[in-house]
Amino acid sequence: MSVLRPPPSLISHSALRAIQPKRPVISNDGDIAKARSRQLYRAFYRTIPLLIAHYNLDVTVDEARNILKSEYFKSRNITDPRVIDILTIKGYQYLEELDKGWSNPHHFDSYIKLSTATKQPSTFLEKFLAGQL
Numbered sequence: 001m002s003v004l005r006p007p008p009s010l011i012s013h014s015a016l017r018a019i020q021p022k023r024p025v026i027s028n029d030g031d032i033a034k035a036r037s038r039q040l041y042r043a044f045y046r047t048i049p050l051l052i053a054h055y056n057l058d059v060t061v062d063e064a065r066n067i068l069k070s071e072y073f074k075s076r077n078i079t080d081p082r083v084i085d086i087l088t089i090k091g092y093q094y095l096e097e098l099d100k101g102w103s104n105p106h107h108f109d110s111y112i113k114l115s116t117a118t119k120q121p122s123t124f125l126e127k128f129l130a131g132q133l
Contacts (some may be wrong), residue, residue: 002097025073025081025082025085025086026085026088026089027081027084028081029055030079030080030081031082031085032126033081033084033085033088034084035086036084036085037072037084037087037088037091040070040088040091040092040095041072043092043095044068044091045065045068047095047098048061048064048065048068048097049061050099051098051099051108052064054101055098055105055108055109056105057105057108057109059112059113064112067112075087084125
């Protein structure tokens with residue numbers, strides 16, 4: 001029994017593209033993409049002491065590693081290998097920029113300050129409980 005398909009002229013080009021399988025960015029499998037992501041994590045983890053010394057930051061190695069860990073935990077629910085590959089590529093580019101000194105110390109320092117910033121209380125109850133009133 002054959003499957004009935006409409007003639008090609010009735011199917012839009014975008015509908016055909018949605019049906020076609022997606023090409024992988026780098027990894028064919030989610031496990032390979034996750035392994036590359038872990039390699040990036042290890043590379044950042046190893047270079048943190050060098051980056052802190054190079055950029056003369058006012059943060060300890062342990063604090064910077066905790067920031068790195070929290071940034072990775074923000075995207076732990078991503079399962080699409082294509083998205084993982086793209087984020088990994090961007091991470092390697094950022095690591096290369098920091099390592100080669102192409103970015104200013106302010107960029108790296110402001111990134112660390114944004115990651116460690118605490119949320120300021122906005123409502124009356126939050127301000128009251130924080131002791132600001």
